[in-house]
Amino acid sequence: MKNLIKKLISGGDTRANGVIALVFVSLIVLGCSCNRSFDLGNMANTSTSDNSSSGTSTTSSSDMPSDALIEAMVKETLADFNLAVTTDNWSGIYEKASTDFQSTFTEAQMKDTFKD
Numbered sequence: 001m002k003n004l005i006k007k008l009i010s011g012g013d014t015r016a017n018g019v020i021a022l023v024f025v026s027l028i029v030l031g032c033s034c035n036r037s038f039d040l041g042n043m044a045n046t047s048t049s050d051n052s053s054s055g056t057s058t059t060s061s062s063d064m065p066s067d068a069l070i071e072a073m074v075k076e077t078l079a080d081f082n083l084a085v086t087t088d089n090w091s092g093i094y095e096k097a098s099t100d101f102q103s104t105f106t107e108a109q110m111k112d113t114f115k116d
Helices: 002-010 014-030 067-087 091-096 099-104 107-113
Strands: none
Touching (some): 014 067, 091 107
16 A cells, blocks of 8 residues: 555656646646536536527527537647657746646646656
8 A cells, every 4th residue: 555655746647647647637738727517417408598589599608618619629649748748848838727726736847747
């Protein structure tokens, strides 16, 4: 048990590093301040209570981007993350992060978190 805790603290466990990476990527993609309540059990229900029934508009007036845009954002963020890890240059992904993320973490903290 002591060895497991030491590995987690020292960064020797790749699973822990993977979880930390996933948290960082999630914070960046969601902007650290997503104000929507997620109902992960019912992803198909995206309607809001203030929708009007005008019948002329087929687009939603919600603040959520389309699924295609979300997928593109995730792919871009993962590509930026991969580039940062590969080149050890975190400035690009850090500049794209939300202001909330930047006020919580420094670029040096990101670099230290994912170092070998």
